[in-house]
Amino acid sequence: MTPRDLAYLDHNATTPVRPEVLEAMLPFLKGQYGNPGSPYWLGQQARRAVEEARARVASFLGAADPQEIVFTSCGSESDVMAIAGAYWQAQDEAGGRRRKVVTSAIEHDAVRGVVEALRRRGASVETLGVDAQGLVDAEAAAGKISSDAAIVSVMHANNEVGTIQPVETLAEACRSKGALFHTDAVQSAGKLPLDARKLGADLLSISGHKINAPKGVGALYVRKGVRLAQTITGHQEKNRRGGTENVAGIVGLGAACELAAREAAHAGRLRAFRGKLEEGVLKIPGSRLNGHPTRRLPNCAHFSFEGLDGHNLVVALDLEGICVSSGPACSSGASTPSHVLVAMGADERLATGSLRVSFGYGTTQAHVDRLLKALPGAVEKLRHVGAAL
Numbered sequence: 001m002t003p004r005d006l007a008y009l010d011h012n013a014t015t016p017v018r019p020e021v022l023e024a025m026l027p028f029l030k031g032q033y034g035n036p037g038s039p040y041w042l043g044q045q046a047r048r049a050v051e052e053a054r055a056r057v058a059s060f061l062g063a064a065d066p067q068e069i070v071f072t073s074c075g076s077e078s079d080v081m082a083i084a085g086a087y088w089q090a091q092d093e094a095g096g097r098r099r100k101v102v103t104s105a106i107e108h109d110a111v112r113g114v115v116e117a118l119r120r121r122g123a124s125v126e127t128l129g130v131d132a133q134g135l136v137d138a139e140a141a142a143g144k145i146s147s148d149a150a151i152v153s154v155m156h157a158n159n160e161v162g163t164i165q166p167v168e169t170l171a172e173a174c175r176s177k178g179a180l181f182h183t184d185a186v187q188s189a190g191k192l193p194l195d196a197r198k199l200g201a202d203l204l205s206i207s208g209h210k211i212n213a214p215k216g217v218g219a220l221y222v223r224k225g226v227r228l229a230q231t232i233t234g235h236q237e238k239n240r241r242g243g244t245e246n247v248a249g250i251v252g253l254g255a256a257c258e259l260a261a262r263e264a265a266h267a268g269r270l271r272a273f274r275g276k277l278e279e280g281v282l283k284i285p286g287s288r289l290n291g292h293p294t295r296r297l298p299n300c301a302h303f304s305f306e307g308l309d310g311h312n313l314v315v316a317l318d319l320e321g322i323c324v325s326s327g328p329a330c331s332s333g334a335s336t337p338s339h340v341l342v343a344m345g346a347d348e349r350l351a352t353g354s355l356r357v358s359f360g361y362g363t364t365q366a367h368v369d370r371l372l373k374a375l376p377g378a379v380e381k382l383r384h385v386g387a388a389l
């Protein structure tokens with residue numbers, strides 16, 4: 001089967017590179033291979049392309065100045081640069097008076113991992129819980145954001161259930177306590193209007209491969225005046241991140257941001273697909289929709305089905321040429337409930353039978369119809385198998 005025949009409905013996992021993005025990148029994978037740090041013509045061509053891309057990303061993120069954008073290798077690196085960089089900088093500047101890191105219980109593993117690493121090295125960590133719809137209680141959180149907090153990191157929108165967090169309110173609470181506020185906007189970029197200044201973020205992460213640019217490039221918005229300890233030493237990116245720039249990837253990210261900004265109306269089309277999908281799926285007995293009913297990404301829906309394993313459902317749909325995802329799988333291949341659903345207090349029986357469907361560039365009504373046609377049979381078959389075991 002060629003990718004052309006697939007119904008790819010897993011855009012929260014990754015997205016195809018758009019032809020316009022590839023076109024913009026190609027010269028920098030061919031003749032224009034200069035190092036942007038080189039002073040001669042070939043290097044300066046690359047430098048110009050990097051700076052044009054920086055201006056595009058800055059405009060997409062509502063930054064006041066292109067120099068507020070630091071290019072990274074991925075969303076995970078942006079998260080680590082923001083959180084570890086802010087924490088270690090606070091240790092240098094505040095001499096241990098700001099040892100607290102505040103985060104939510106539903107963050108991506110990139111954030112969870114660096115927060116845990118800081119905890120092991122002496123940070124005091126406060127984790128904000130969420131309600132049954134995956135929403136952080138901003139008022140309760142404000143009470144936990146104290147004047148010993150160095151950095152608060154709460155994602156803009158959740159990658160599994162899509163719930164959109166009250167980041168403006170959290171950012172405001174941080175400002176009043178002198179703490180920095182970071183938001184992981186990897187999933188909201190290209191799906192929601194994104195304006196770092198309106199959100200009040202000091203630091204904001206995005207990733208190329210979630211917005212139709214290639215894998216291996218990301219960016220961190222760093223509000224002017226915010227200082228971060230270096231996590232990758234070196235002199236590139238104005239001494240903020242070492243490593244020769246991924247020129248082609250950066251150009252691709254710039255092109256993808258420009259396209260995403262131009263096509264903001266795209267979200268309405270995806271929301272219509274989502275409505276149809278939910279209407280159809282919820283007719284299946286023993287199914288439910290997870291996440292917030294209204295504060296949710298327009299492109300995705302997350303379901304639970306009683307009496308089956310989500311991993312097996314993904315495999316069954318793959319046989320029909322449909323790509324979707326379940327919760328994270330453990331090494332045995334059986335699904336374990338995701339930390340997000342656990343934090344939302346989901347019943348374990350339902351949490352293991354989960355399915356995430358996410359739309360994006362290239363999704364058509366025919367793809368949605370194909371899933372709606374295949375799903376009831378696949379669910380029924382797996383329930384039969386499960387009951388017989």
Ligand code: PLP
Nearest residue numbers: 074075076108110159186187207
């Ligand atoms: N943050 C969120 C919310 C994500 O969904 C992901 C990827 O799934 C990441 C961070 C990591 O991004 P990357 O794959 O570019 O490292």
